[in-house]
Amino acid sequence: MTAMMKAAIFIEPGRIELADKPIPDVGPNDALIRITTTTICGTDVHILKGEYPVAKGLTIGHEPVGVIEKLGSAVQGYREGQRVIAGAICPNFNSYAAQDGAASQDGSYLIPMGLCGCHGYKATAGWRFGNLIDGTQAEYVLVPDAQANLAPIPDGLSDEQVLMCPDIMSTGFKGAENANIRIGDTVVVFAQGPIGLCATAGARLLGASTIIAVDGNEHRLGIAKKLGADITLNFKNCDVVDEIMKLTGGRGVDASIEALGTQATFESALRVLKPGGTLSSLGVYSGDLTIPLSAFAAGLGDHTIRTALCPGGKERMRRLMNVVASGRIDLGVMVTHQFKLENIVAAYELFANQRDGVLKVAIKP
Numbered sequence: 001m002t003a004m005m006k007a008a009i010f011i012e013p014g015r016i017e018l019a020d021k022p023i024p025d026v027g028p029n030d031a032l033i034r035i036t037t038t039t040i041c042g043t044d045v046h047i048l049k050g051e052y053p054v055a056k057g058l059t060i061g062h063e064p065v066g067v068i069e070k071l072g073s074a075v076q077g078y079r080e081g082q083r084v085i086a087g088a089i090c091p092n093f094n095s096y097a098a099q100d101g102a103a104s105q106d107g108s109y110l111i112p113m114g115l116c117g118c119h120g121y122k123a124t125a126g127w128r129f130g131n132l133i134d135g136t137q138a139e140y141v142l143v144p145d146a147q148a149n150l151a152p153i154p155d156g157l158s159d160e161q162v163l164m165c166p167d168i169m170s171t172g173f174k175g176a177e178n179a180n181i182r183i184g185d186t187v188v189v190f191a192q193g194p195i196g197l198c199a200t201a202g203a204r205l206l207g208a209s210t211i212i213a214v215d216g217n218e219h220r221l222g223i224a225k226k227l228g229a230d231i232t233l234n235f236k237n238c239d240v241v242d243e244i245m246k247l248t249g250g251r252g253v254d255a256s257i258e259a260l261g262t263q264a265t266f267e268s269a270l271r272v273l274k275p276g277g278t279l280s281s282l283g284v285y286s287g288d289l290t291i292p293l294s295a296f297a298a299g300l301g302d303h304t305i306r307t308a309l310c311p312g313g314k315e316r317m318r319r320l321m322n323v324v325a326s327g328r329i330d331l332g333v334m335v336t337h338q339f340k341l342e343n344i345v346a347a348y349e350l351f352a353n354q355r356d357g358v359l360k361v362a363i364k365p
Helices: 042-048 165-178 194-205 218-226 240-247 263-271 314-326 341-352
Strands: 004-012 015-022 031-039 065-071 083-086 110-112 121-123 140-143 150-152 186-190 210-215 231-234 253-258 273-281 304-307 335-340 360-364
Touching: 004 341, 015 042, 015 341, 031 083, 042 341, 083 165, 083 314, 150 314, 165 194, 165 273, 165 314, 186 194, 186 263, 194 210, 194 218, 194 253, 210 218, 210 240, 218 231, 231 240, 240 263, 253 263, 263 273, 335 341, 341 360
Parallel strands: 186 210, 186 253, 210 231, 253 273, 273 304, 335 360
Antiparallel strands: 004 015, 031 065, 031 140, 031 360, 065 083, 083 150, 110 121
C-alpha cells in the first residue's frame, strides 16, 4: 500500500486546501525531508489569488525546516535523522547561469504556462518548490539535488530561529547586497514586511550609518527599529519623498530598497535616489512597471536598478545560519503566529488579510 501524507495543494484561484498525497519516492540524488516547521510567503498568496499560475494539485510552499527521513544512494556527507534546511530556491548548480555566479538561477527564465494549465510563459529561474515541483506545506518534501541544497542546522538553533533563512532572510539580505551599500551610506527601505525587515537588518550589517524604514504600520516600524532602522516614516502621516529629501539635505539616498512590488513604492524608491545611486528591487510584481521620466532623470542620472531572486544552495544557507548563531540578528521575533498543518486554510486567511499583527506564521505538521 502506498504511504500517504497531508499536503496543502492549489485547487483553483482563491482555494488552497489540505489533501492526501503519496509520500514521494526518493531518487539517487534526492533526500526526503520530514517537515518540522514551514511557513507561508507572500508569493504563496500571489499563487492563492491566481496572480502567479501553478498546476492544479501542486503542493504549495518553499521554506523547509525538517529532519532527513531518507537519503538517495548518491547523496554523501549527510545522515538520516539530521536536522536540515534547504533554500527556497534550489537550482541544481549544473546550469551555465548557476556556475556563472547566479546562485538562484537554473538558466531557464521562462517555461510554457501550458505545463501548469495556462497559456503563455512564466518566469521560473531556480525556483522549484511549490512552483514546478511539490513544495513544503506538507508532512514531507522531496529535496532535489540534495547534496548541493541541504544545509545542517547548527546545534542550539531552534526551528523558529532558522525558519527565515530559506527565503525571507536570504532575499532581504540579497536586496541589501545588491544595493551596493558602503560604510557610512544612507539607505531607505520601502515596506517593512518580512523581506523589508530583513533588508533593513542586512543594510545595518553591511555598514549603512543611516537607515530609513518606510511603512504604513506602526507595529512593523517598531520592529524595524529593533532590527537596525534609525528613522521610521509612516507614509500615512507624511509625504515620504519630500521627507527623505529633507533628511538628506536634498542629496537623495545612496541606495533605496523596494520590498513590496507596487508601482507606487518602486517610483518613490527611484525619486529619492541620488545621482549615481542604486535601486535594489525585491518586490514580486503582478503587473507592468512604468518608469517616470522625471524620476529616471531622462536616463541621465547614472542610476543602477538591480533585481534579485533569493540565492539558494547549502553555502548560502550556512552563511545565513552563521549570522543567526552569532547573535548579530534575531529573526525569531518575526514569527508571530503558529498553526498546525491541519489548520493551514485558517493560516492563509490570516496571513493573506494581514490581520492580528501577523508577520510570519509557523506551520507545524
